[in-house]
Amino acid sequence: MRDVARGFGKAELFLGIAVLLGTLSCTGIVDSKSTGSGPGGAAGPGAVGAGPGGTGGPGTGGPGTGPTSTDPNAPPVNPGRGEMHRLNSGEYNNSVADVTGTTLAPANANWRGGEIEGFDNVASVLGVDQTQYSLYLDAAEQIANDVFASATLKPKFLTCATTDDAACVSDIVSKAGLHVFRRPLRTAEIATYSKVYTAARTAGLDHAGAAKTVLWSLLSSAEFLYRIELPKGAVKRPLDGYELASRLSYFLWSSAPDDTLLTSASNNALTKDADVQAQVDRMLTDGKSARFIESFAGQWLGARKVASHAVAPDRFPNWKPDVANAAMNEMYLYFQEFLQKDTPWSQFLKADFNYVNASLAPFYGMQNVTGANLTRVTNTTDQRYGFMGLVGFLTLSSMDRRTSPTLRGKWVLGNMLCQEAPPPPANVPKLDLQGKDLDKGNVREILEAHRVNPTCAGCHGMFDPFGLALENFDAVGQYRTTYGDMSAINVSTTLNGTTFAGLDGATDIVSKDPAFNSCFAKKLYIYGLGRSPVSDDAGWVKDVEKQWETGNQTIHRLISGLALSVPFRNSGDVK
Numbered sequence: 001m002r003d004v005a006r007g008f009g010k011a012e013l014f015l016g017i018a019v020l021l022g023t024l025s026c027t028g029i030v031d032s033k034s035t036g037s038g039p040g041g042a043a044g045p046g047a048v049g050a051g052p053g054g055t056g057g058p059g060t061g062g063p064g065t066g067p068t069s070t071d072p073n074a075p076p077v078n079p080g081r082g083e084m085h086r087l088n089s090g091e092y093n094n095s096v097a098d099v100t101g102t103t104l105a106p107a108n109a110n111w112r113g114g115e116i117e118g119f120d121n122v123a124s125v126l127g128v129d130q131t132q133y134s135l136y137l138d139a140a141e142q143i144a145n146d147v148f149a150s151a152t153l154k155p156k157f158l159t160c161a162t163t164d165d166a167a168c169v170s171d172i173v174s175k176a177g178l179h180v181f182r183r184p185l186r187t188a189e190i191a192t193y194s195k196v197y198t199a200a201r202t203a204g205l206d207h208a209g210a211a212k213t214v215l216w217s218l219l220s221s222a223e224f225l226y227r228i229e230l231p232k233g234a235v236k237r238p239l240d241g242y243e244l245a246s247r248l249s250y251f252l253w254s255s256a257p258d259d260t261l262l263t264s265a266s267n268n269a270l271t272k273d274a275d276v277q278a279q280v281d282r283m284l285t286d287g288k289s290a291r292f293i294e295s296f297a298g299q300w301l302g303a304r305k306v307a308s309h310a311v312a313p314d315r316f317p318n319w320k321p322d323v324a325n326a327a328m329n330e331m332y333l334y335f336q337e338f339l340q341k342d343t344p345w346s347q348f349l350k351a352d353f354n355y356v357n358a359s360l361a362p363f364y365g366m367q368n369v370t371g372a373n374l375t376r377v378t379n380t381t382d383q384r385y386g387f388m389g390l391v392g393f394l395t396l397s398s399m400d401r402r403t404s405p406t407l408r409g410k411w412v413l414g415n416m417l418c419q420e421a422p423p424p425p426a427n428v429p430k431l432d433l434q435g436k437d438l439d440k441g442n443v444r445e446i447l448e449a450h451r452v453n454p455t456c457a458g459c460h461g462m463f464d465p466f467g468l469a470l471e472n473f474d475a476v477g478q479y480r481t482t483y484g485d486m487s488a489i490n491v492s493t494t495l496n497g498t499t500f501a502g503l504d505g506a507t508d509i510v511s512k513d514p515a516f517n518s519c520f521a522k523k524l525y526i527y528g529l530g531r532s533p534v535s536d537d538a539g540w541v542k543d544v545e546k547q548w549e550t551g552n553q554t555i556h557r558l559i560s561g562l563a564l565s566v567p568f569r570n571s572g573d574v575k
Contacts, residue, residue: 078236078536078572079236079536079540079566079567079570079571079572080529080531080534080536080537080567080571080572083123083124083530083531084123084226084227084228085121085123085126085226085227085228085250085530086123086126086127086128086225086226087126087224087225087226087227088107088113088120088121088126089107089108089109089111089113089120090107090120090254090291090295091121091250091254091255092106092107092111092139092225093105093106093107094253094254094255094256094288094291095224095255095256096139096143096219097255098253098255098256098258098288099179099180099256100143100146100147100153100156100157100215100219101147101150101152101153101156102143102146102147102153103146104139104142104143104146106135106138106139106142106143107139110135111132111135112127112128112129112131112132113125113126114126114127115299116532117526117532117533118299118300118415118523118526119296119299119300119526119527119530120299121250121254121295121527121530122526122530122531122532123530123531124531124532128225136220136225137220139219140216140217140219140220141216143215143216143219144212144213144215144216144219145212147212147215148208148211148212148215154208157172157175157176157211157212157215158172158207158208158211159171159172159175160172161207162207163201163206163207164198164201164207166194169194169197169198170190170194172197172211172214173185173190173193173194173197173214174190176214176215176218177189177190177193177218178262179256179262180215180218180219180221180223180224181218181221181223181224182223182227182242182245182246182249182256182257182262183242183243183265184242184266193214193217193218196210196213196214196217197210197211197213197214198210200213200214227246227250229243229571236570236571236572237570237571237572238569238570239569239570239571240265241264241265241266241268241269241270241271242257242262242265243571244265244270244276244569245257245261245262245264245265245270247568248261248276248279248280248283248563249261249283250530251292251527251528251563252280252283252284252288252289252292252559253283253286253288253289253291253292254291254292254295255288255291260279260282261279264279273564276563276564276569277560277563277564280556280559280560280563281560284339284340284556284559285340289339290336293332293335293336293339294332295527296523296524296527297331297332297335298332299527300415300523300527301331301335301387301393301415302331302392302393302396302397302411302415303328303331303332303335303392304328305396306324306327306328306331306392306395306396307321307324307325307328308324309324309395309396310400311324311395311400311475311476312400312401315400315401315402315439315475316474316475316476318362318363318476319395319476320359322359322372323359323360323363324395326356326357326359326360326374327360327363327390327391327392327395327477328392329355329374330354330355330356330360330374330390330391330392331390331392331393333355333374333376334351334353334354334355334387334390335555337351337353337376338351338554338555339555339556342552342554342555342556343554344552344553344554345517345520345553345554345555345558346511346553347386348386348387348511349386349387349388349507349510349511350385350386350507350511351385351386351387352378352379352380352385352386353376353377353378353379354366354376354377354379354390355374355375355376355377356369356374356375356377357369357371357372357373357374357375358370358371358372359372360374360391361377363391363476363477363478364379364384364391365381365383365478365479383472383479383503384473384479384503385503385507386503386507388412388470388503388506388507388510389473389503390477391476391477391478392477393477394408394470394473394474394475394476394477395475395476395477396411397411397467398474398475398476399475400475401439401475402439402443402474402475403443403467403470403471403473403474403475404443404467405443405444405447405464405466405467405468405470405471406447406463406464406467407467408466408467408470409462409463409464409465409466409467409468410463410467412463412466412467412506412510413462413463413466415519415523416510416515416516416519417510417513417515417516417519418515418518418519418522418523419462419515421462421463439484440483440484440485441483441484441485441487442483442485442487443471443483444468444471444489444490445487447464447468464493465493465494465495465500466495466506466509466510468491468493469491469492469493469500469501469502469503469505469506470491470502470503470506471489471490471491472489472491472502472503473503491505493505495509517545517548517549517553518541518542518545520558521541521544521545521548521558522541524558524559524562525537525540525541525544525562525567528559528562528563528568529567529568537567540565540566540567543565544558544561544562544565547561548561
């Protein structure tokens with residue numbers, strides 16, 4: 001029976017793909033960005049008959065009364081269309097866990113992924129190929145089997161027990177489809193999935209086995225694997241309630257909407273600013289908001305890469321896996337405090353607290369810290385503070401054996417100020433060591449000799465000063481005053497004619513730069529909408545940023561501003 005069911009599912013899957021792509025071709029939105037490099041979205045029987053996407057219930061979204069253009073003479077600004085967004089691996093695992101209750105997490109590093117703009121949830125890189133189709137089918141089968149093998153989970157989907165009864169089958173399909181599709185199913189879709197049940201019964205499966213096949217088929221469908229917002233004939237239209245619920249849930253939870261969001265969509269309770277604000281407040285206090293921290297901050301601030309960052313054991317034998325994990329989790333907790341406690345954004349580079357345990361504390365020179373759990377402590381020294389004083393950041397922006405002012409400077413320039421350095425010219429000469437041991441020698445002196453070359457000086461002058469100011473911290477974030485050759489460390493430097501020194505100077509330069517606020521707003525905008533910015537977006541980002549700057553500049557308020565903005569609550573024309 002497994003082979004019969006699998007064959008049926010695969011046939012329906014590829015039929016669904018054809019219908020989906022045909023529908024999208026008619027709307028003019030199939031292109032390299034919307035489908036990635038793969039042949040299109042994996043679609044199941046849900047695409048047959050009724051057509052994919054769309055809305056199944058009465059929920060409507062409000063027009064969005066958040067930020068609008070600040071220039072009264074400016075032409076209308078296109079809010080942009082949400083591209084077909086295939087769930088990435090994290091979103092897939094979270095979605096199946098929240099929708100079905102399974103503890104399986106099938107999506108892993110072998111699944112097709114992609115990254116652009118620094119994030120892995122940007123639609124344009126989330127394509128699908130033949131291998132990925134098979135992975136989706138296998139995963140859906142595993143999850144359906146897991147759910148129906150569980151006495152606790154099975155009743156969530158096997159909602160009635162009358163074999164071959166049309167009303168019973170319709171109830172199973174409708175209730176499962178609402179959560180899997182993140183919207184009510186249309187009448188034709190209910191009929192299509194009821195045929196899946198019937199075909200499975202004809203193939204010899206019992207009532208539970210046929211219902212399990214329905215769940216397998218739903219989890220293989222385009223409407224589950226993709227977030228689809230089809231154009232509806234308007235240059236600008238409000239998202240309906242279910243579309244907005246999905247945008248909110250994947251923004252803040254990297255997962256499908258919960259019952260509260262779905263109920264709000266059904267009751268037209270996402271139409272006003274206060275409605276949306278209430279959901280944002282609720283969602284950020286929910287434990288699932290940890291996914292936002294791990295995904296957004298983990299990628300933007302690099303926290304998720306700290307544990308795997310290469311550190312030479314012969315140079316830094318005290319850097320162990322437990323230290324690396326502690327440094328990674330400290331970065332998450334640091335960001336979380338700003339999110340959950342409404343600490344002003346202006347303090348992000350200046351706050352004097354850390355999260356340490358017995359393994360990590362020595363890297364800060366802290367004494368008498370015990371235990372494996374990370375504990376919040378106030379840093380009482382003037383040597384370090386803020387994000388750029390975190391061991392995780394300082395390690396991540398170093399090489400495995402030594403610091404690199406260039407790497408640290410480029411990281412600050414790109415991630416804190418959103419200014420990308422130009423690519424290096426061809427045939428850039430290597431550092432001239434002149435017999436010096438770069439691992440232990442005076443990195444600044446060697447780098448300065450390199451920067452004398454006019455070919456190198458221009459670019460390095462853009463970012464090296466940030467890194468040079470942080471040379472008091474070694475490649476694993478430990479404070480030092482001399483290099484390994486005992487030469488004194490000089491942290492005084494000049495950027496654009498301004499001289500500054502050390503962490504204090506670097507912090508002041510970055511935090512006072514207007515780009516420090518606008519960069520954060522831009523990063524959140526890209527992540528929240530899941531697409532690369534285009535020309536019109538610059539104005540929207542600026543409006544979100546300006547609204548944020550009118551009150552308490554907290555992360556929570558910036559998130560709310562984006563969720564209330566016109567681009568987040570509306571879909572526009574093809575751009």
